[in-house]
Amino acid sequence: MKALVYQGPGKKDWIEAAKPVVEKPTDVIVRVTKTTICGTDLHILKGDVPAVTEGRILGHEGVGVVESVGNAVANFKPGDAVLISCVTSCGKCPNCKRQLYAHCSDGGWILGHKIDGTQAEYVRIPHGDNSLYPIPAGADEEALVMLSDILPTGMEIGVQYGGVKPGDTIAIVGAGPVGMSVLLTAQFYSPGRIIMIDMDPARLELSKQFGATDTIQVGAEDVVAKVLEMTGGLGVDVAIEAVGVPATFDTCQKIVSAGGAIANVGVHGKSVELHIEELWIKNINISMGLVNTNTTPMLLKTLSSGKVNPAKLVTHRFRLDDILKAYDVFGNAAREKAMKVILAA
Numbered sequence: 001m002k003a004l005v006y007q008g009p010g011k012k013d014w015i016e017a018a019k020p021v022v023e024k025p026t027d028v029i030v031r032v033t034k035t036t037i038c039g040t041d042l043h044i045l046k047g048d049v050p051a052v053t054e055g056r057i058l059g060h061e062g063v064g065v066v067e068s069v070g071n072a073v074a075n076f077k078p079g080d081a082v083l084i085s086c087v088t089s090c091g092k093c094p095n096c097k098r099q100l101y102a103h104c105s106d107g108g109w110i111l112g113h114k115i116d117g118t119q120a121e122y123v124r125i126p127h128g129d130n131s132l133y134p135i136p137a138g139a140d141e142e143a144l145v146m147l148s149d150i151l152p153t154g155m156e157i158g159v160q161y162g163g164v165k166p167g168d169t170i171a172i173v174g175a176g177p178v179g180m181s182v183l184l185t186a187q188f189y190s191p192g193r194i195i196m197i198d199m200d201p202a203r204l205e206l207s208k209q210f211g212a213t214d215t216i217q218v219g220a221e222d223v224v225a226k227v228l229e230m231t232g233g234l235g236v237d238v239a240i241e242a243v244g245v246p247a248t249f250d251t252c253q254k255i256v257s258a259g260g261a262i263a264n265v266g267v268h269g270k271s272v273e274l275h276i277e278e279l280w281i282k283n284i285n286i287s288m289g290l291v292n293t294n295t296t297p298m299l300l301k302t303l304s305s306g307k308v309n310p311a312k313l314v315t316h317r318f319r320l321d322d323i324l325k326a327y328d329v330f331g332n333a334a335r336e337k338a339m340k341v342i343l344a345a
């Protein structure tokens with residue numbers, strides 16, 4: 001079978017790789033029908049994620065059809081259509097028992113990281129019963145791919161950890177796929193005002209179509225001054241960081257109101273300066289973490305009832321064979337006006 005294989009920093013190729021087989025009784029082999037590329041894959045290619053070694057097949061998102069199952073798999077059989085979760089979980093270890101699937105002792109984020117991932121014709125999913133979801137009949141596969149990672153991430157680490165409430169004024173720093181997922185899922189809680197902050201005017205424009213009430217363009221405007229002006233000097237109830245650089249975390253520290261919250265979603269490679277001398281008196285909460293995907297069942301319901309439409313994040317479509325072209329488009333998102341790319345087998 002063919003797969004997108006990482007070959008060291010800056011190097012990857014769509015080449016022949018060994019087809020996965022059932023190695024353990026809980027394994028499910030899935031024929032991938034649709035997958036996508038995540039910002040995290042770009043981080044990996046830059047060499048930012050040293051746990052990824054040469055020869056690794058990338059990708060942690062997708063939908064497909066069950067090809068074969070180990071003899072301990074109870075919930076799936078060949079031919080079943082499934083959604084692949086970016087987080088693998090055994091469902092039995094102490095962390096799984098408290099829904100902290102991101103920290104499963106035999107799973108967590110391993111796909112396209114520590115084991116071969118979904119940017120391939122076939123993928124092996126360990127602990128298939130707990131790490132796959134049956135796809136509802138007639139569901140939109142492209143929308144479902146957004147439920148592998150970005151929608152649960154935005155919902156759990158941005159909206160739920162931030163404690164977004166009806167009427168709140170919130171700011172989302174970063175209008176990439178993850179920031180947009182925060183934007184879509186925050187609206188379940190009816191915030192009064194959603195301020196989207198990014199340097200890319202095309203993404204800010206798109207965010208308005210998805211429900212942002214205000215936008216601020218980094219570089220063209222003084223972000224902190226503008227937020228304070230918009231909020232009568234108070235700041236925002238929830239400041240959500242969805243980029244992963246020190247500057248954007250710092251913005252969140254400066255725009256959070258007394259009694260508010262900073263929810264950090266971005267993956268950081270550098271330390272940030274925590275201004276505890278300013279923040280201690282403000283009665284705020286700061287949160288961060290890796291997505292647990294424990295909201296996936298709920299998000300599946302909101303998708304099938306039409307309460308959320310993540311398919312609108314898809315801007316480009318390619319055949320799986322053209323994945324190198326897709327990486328070029330996704331890696332130059334501003335130039336290409338790209339948000340999420342779909343790769344179809």
Ligand SMILES: NC(=O)c1ccc[n+]([C@@H]2O[C@H](COP(=O)([O-])OP(=O)(O)OC[C@H]3O[C@@H](n4cnc5c(N)ncnc54)[C@H](O)[C@@H]3O)[C@@H](O)[C@H]2O)c1
Pocket residue numbers: 038039040043149150153157173174175176177178179197198199200203218242243244245247248264265266267268289290291333
């Ligand atoms: N916590 C988790 O479990 C989890 C899961 C998935 C992704 N992530 C992380 O979330 C972050 C966002 O992911 P993404 O796929 O949307 O990334 P992305 O790179 O596609 O989007 C980031 C956005 O931030 C904007 N940006 C860059 N610098 C900025 C600045 N100084 N001020 C304002 N905006 C700025 C960019 O223009 C872009 O629109 C990444 O760090 C990713 O690794 C975290």
Ligand SMILES: [Zn+2]
Pocket residue numbers: 038039040041060086149150
């Ligand atoms: Zn991801």
Ligand SMILES: [Zn+2]
Pocket residue numbers: 089090091092093094095096103104105106107
């Ligand atoms: Zn576990």
